Amino acid sequence: MQLNDLLALLDDKLTPERFKDYAPNGLQVEGRSEVRSIITGVTASQALIDLAVAQRADAILVHHGYFWKNEAAPIVGIKRQRIATLLQHGISLLAYHLPLDAHPELGNNAQLALQLGISGAAPSPAEPLLWQGGWNQSTVQQLAAHVSAVLGREALLLGNGQRRARHVAWCTGGAQGYFEAAIALGVDVFITGEVSEQNLHLAEESGVAFIAAGHHATERYGIKALGEWLGTIQPLDVRFADLYNPV
Missing domain, CATH: 3.40.1390.30 (NIF3 (NGG1p interacting factor 3)-like)
Structure with missing residues (x-):
């Protein structure tokens, strides 16, 4: 084309x-x-x-x-x-x-929810890049282990790992600055890619856990889905390259 x-x-x-x-x-x-x-x-x-x-x-x-x-x-x-x-x-x-x-279907946030099996995934009312959904009521520590296994990268967990993870918020990539907005939603845990020093204190003092799962690891599924969509509607040879990046 x-x-x-x-x-x-x-x-x-x-x-x-x-x-x-x-x-x-x-x-x-x-x-x-x-x-x-x-x-x-x-x-x-x-x-x-x-x-x-x-x-x-x-x-x-x-x-x-x-x-x-x-x-x-x-x-x-x-x-x-x-x-x-x-x-x-x-x-x-x-x-x-x-x-x-x-993007509500092919986007990084939507695709991460699909990968992790989060239910009822949708953008939050106040911030369209901050998504929320439900989990299966396992502990935050068990959720962090699940994230690590699915993404193939050890996730960093801050805060109370024994809290029940019923309500989850997330934003892929370098979205650690959305943590306070996630806390305001009343969630049990927030997932993003990167972490900053102050996130530890917010997690400990708010009681809301924080999971840093990697910028690259949380954002490879949107571009992969976009390419696959392109390949289904046009006669194009589309190949996804998942180059190693531990960050």
Whole structure:
């Protein structure tokens, strides 16, 4: 299909115009006009680009792209090398950040709930990126072990592990700043990717447990689902690359 048609299809599905984001959503680096094969991944690292080159992909579709707010503008060093490789091989880079976090079916939060088996998953009324749902009333410690097993990465548990985990809130990636909003929802435990020093004190003093399960680990399922969706509606060769990242 044509690159412009691919972009229109993704924009229609993810509605990036609804979000005030930290980086541009959609086409970030323009490559060849016709797209037959796509590599998807969490982050547009040099390793992912090199894999796309090796597999002769026409485009890369990611969650974490380039040109972030407050990022230095000059295209030098690592940024230059990445972009130069894309341009040299005619590979387009498409990235969707908050639109992929928030999508009700293909999004990172929706897909994480599916992976973990959380029931009644839905965005919270006040913050669409903060989701909530129900668990099976096992302890928070047992839930943390389940998260570790499903994601293949040891989760960090802060707070009371013996609390019953009936009501769960989560936001994938670097959403540790939403912990207080999760506490205000009256949940038993909050799950995200990353952790900050103050989260320990909030967990201990509020009684709400905190699980840090990894930024990459919690956000690989949305981009994978998006690529699979693309492959079912268009005659495209779409391959997901889960490159190792312990963070």
